[in-house]
Amino acid sequence: MSETPAAANFIKNIITEDVANGKNSGNVITRFPPEPNGYLHLGHVKSICLNFGMAETFNGYCNLRFDDTNPEKEDAEYMDAIKQDVKWLGFTWKDAHHASDYFPQLLDFAYQLIDKGLAYVDSQDGETIREQRGTLTEPGINSPYRERSVTENREIFDAMVAGDYDDGAHVLRAKIDMTSPNINLRDPVIYRIRHHAHFHAGDQWKVYPMYDYTHCLSDMIEGITHSLCTLEFENNRPLYDWVLDALETPCHPQQIEFSRLNLEYTVLSKRRLIQLVQEGHVDGWDDPRMPTIVGMRRRGITPRALREFCRSIGISKSDGTVAMSHFESIIRDDLNQHATRRMAVLQPLKVTITTLDPSYEQTLSLPNHPQNPNLGTREVPFGNTLYIEQDDYSDEPPRKWKRLAQGQAVRLRGSYVITCDEVIRDDQGKVIELKCSHDPDTLGKNPEGYKPNGVIHWVSAAHALDAEIRQYGLLFNQANPMAAEHFIDTLNTDSLETLHSAKVEPAAREEVGTVYQFERQGYYAIDPDSDTSHLVFNRTVALRDSWK
Structure with missing residues (x-):
């Protein structure tokens, strides 16, 4: 989508210089790597627009890759929804991959690390391992199993792979530096035992690789040139580089971090969104109050508006919070131009x-x-x-x-x-x-x-046609819900008002998802709950900026 990339930003500047210097033979290959353990939200939209946008700007391509290393939390439902969301936003990937497709290669790399003396099997329980990692001010403590021989590590890891041990009996750890100021380098776990079938890879695997180990190698296998991720992975970059350097891989993707998206009156944490759904605070992932792509689509927000919003906020290294008034103004301006009146x-x-x-x-x-x-x-x-x-x-x-x-x-x-x-x-x-x-x-x-x-x-x-009008407002009544001791306490109990006796003109009956400007009222989308005898409309955004 040519309108998606923002004006010059630091990532674009880096890639421009790389291309000019002939790095990676001038190729630009990116990837969007979601974990299929939930539905995508507004924060993912920023990453999608950046990864696909940079690839298009530099005549490269972007892969879609499912980082599916945790069989207990991932599901085909989420995978299918992610594909639908990316397409709905207007982007097309070159190839769709799964990290689980690379499990045989990742296992081979693990054996290489063992043979190099750079990985060992630790037989301590998880709590002990966490305690031994130390703190930001205190170094970690070497595991008593750190000096196991290559032969012994291979034998135990063979048995782990074969499924001879229960979950938690052993883990495979990278052997780096327990005194490193970066806790991520203090012998991180790279494999753990899980007797759990995988939604994509089946039930053949008894050990599963950890995300940090998998991600860099998946990027390498796919020939990714620029691995773009949010700032919370900045401290993981040394581990990303260590794995690739230790294995002397044929290519070494460059990880570049950018600030994640924060929006007022919104929670953009998949874990918190799962909590909202599971505890019944919202009516599912596609509740129009949710910042998920499926929720925003149901509310009537267009992919065009979301791409413009991401373009407008740009890309930087500085964390900040976007005002809700700005987000709503982008939606309003888009619908004002394109929504028919009723x-x-x-x-x-x-x-x-x-x-x-x-x-x-x-x-x-x-x-x-x-x-x-x-x-x-x-x-x-x-x-x-x-x-x-x-x-x-x-x-x-x-x-x-x-x-x-x-x-x-x-x-x-x-x-x-x-x-x-x-x-x-x-x-x-x-x-x-x-x-x-x-x-x-x-x-x-x-x-x-x-x-x-x-x-x-x-x-x-x-x-006139009878209609139900759902007047959606802010899900939270505090600009920064995560600043509260319990973010649930900031839920807005008046975030939905339902009007059951509304009347609309006959021409206001089109296909689900159609957005109208109801004159003098606001912008409203036809909800999937509608049927031939009962129309349901969701308010997308008010007609005027109430924040002023």
């Missing part, structure tokens, strides 16, 4: 035009978009009984009131000017109907000297 009444109030016969019907032609005639027009039925918003009438209108009040006139969008003559109330005094008269000379125009109070939207009562 009329919807969310809180209906009946209006009867007494100067029109009850059998009167007329079809009006209204534009689908006020600034884009290429989007055409639609037919909107009109009769003597309408619905308008309850808020568009006031018993005691404030100064400069631009809507209906008794004795005041207002224009119906694309139709006549009407005047409120009588107000009907129920036994509790609530307004339940307005009796109005219309001016037949005002259809779609204002006669000379005629100044109606304002313009309001409406729907024909005889033709």
Whole structure:
């Protein structure tokens, strides 16, 4: 997608210099390497746009690779969803790989490290190994098994591979430096025993490689030139390089870190998102309040807007938090240009035009978009009984009131000017109907000297479709939920308001996912819960910036 790469950024500058110097023969090969243990979220969108965007900018290619090294948490459901999400965003990978496809090669590399005296089998339990790693201020302690012979390490590792030991009985560790100031280099575990079938590789494996060991070798096997990842992997880079150098691999990809995406009022941690789903705080991964790609798609956010958002925030090494107002403004600007207009009444109030016969019907032609005639027009039925918003009438209108009040006139969008003559109330005094008269000379125009109070939207009562409106707001009521002792405590209990009695014009029924601007209301997407007799709309974003 040519519009995706941002203006010059430090990664683009690095790659530009590499290409100019003939590094990697001038080739640029990147990869997007998600773990299939959950659904992708907004933070992944930034990485997707960067990896695919850089490859396209430099006429290279990007692979999709599933880093599937943990059989207990990964699933084909997540893998399929990831593929769908990347395609929906508008990107195409050259090859799709699995780290598990490389298990035979990774195992061979492990034996090479053992033979070089650079890996050993540790028979201590996991808690002891963690305690012996030391702290940021204290060095680690050598394992009592660190000096096992190559022969003994091979024999035990053979038995681990064959499945002769229970989970946790042994691990294979890289033999680096237990006094290193970088804890990642203090003899990290590179293989552990897991008697668990793998969703892609089957049940043949009894040992599984760790992520840090697998990732660099997978990059090398695929010939990746630039391994782009977020800053939390910066301290892992020395291990990335150590593995490749120790094995004297034929190529050595360059790991480059960039800042991860942080957005106000949002949690972008897969672990936290899983918690929200599993504990029932949201209605699944595709809940429109979730920052997952499936959730944002269901809410009506377009891939075009997400790519523009990532372009707008750029790429840097500095951590920061993006304002929610900026994110919403990108979505709003995108939909303002492309969403067709419809009329919807969310809180209906009946209006009867007494100067029109009850059998009167007329079809009006209204534009689908006020600034884009290429989007055409639609037919909107009109009769003597309408619905308008309850808020568009006031018993005691404030100064400069631009809507209906008794004795005041207002224009119906694309139709006549009407005047409120009588107000009907129920036994509790609530307004339940307005009796109005219309001016037949005002259809779609204002006669000379005629100044109606304002313009309001409406729907024909005889033709309106029933609709459920889901007014989604912020999932959290604190800008930085993770700053709280328990992020769950910052959940916004008012993040969803459901309106069950809304009315929409007949033309507001298209395929699921269609996004409209409901005039004077906001942007709304047709939800998959809709059926032929019951439409459901999700609010994508409000019509105006409320943050100001």
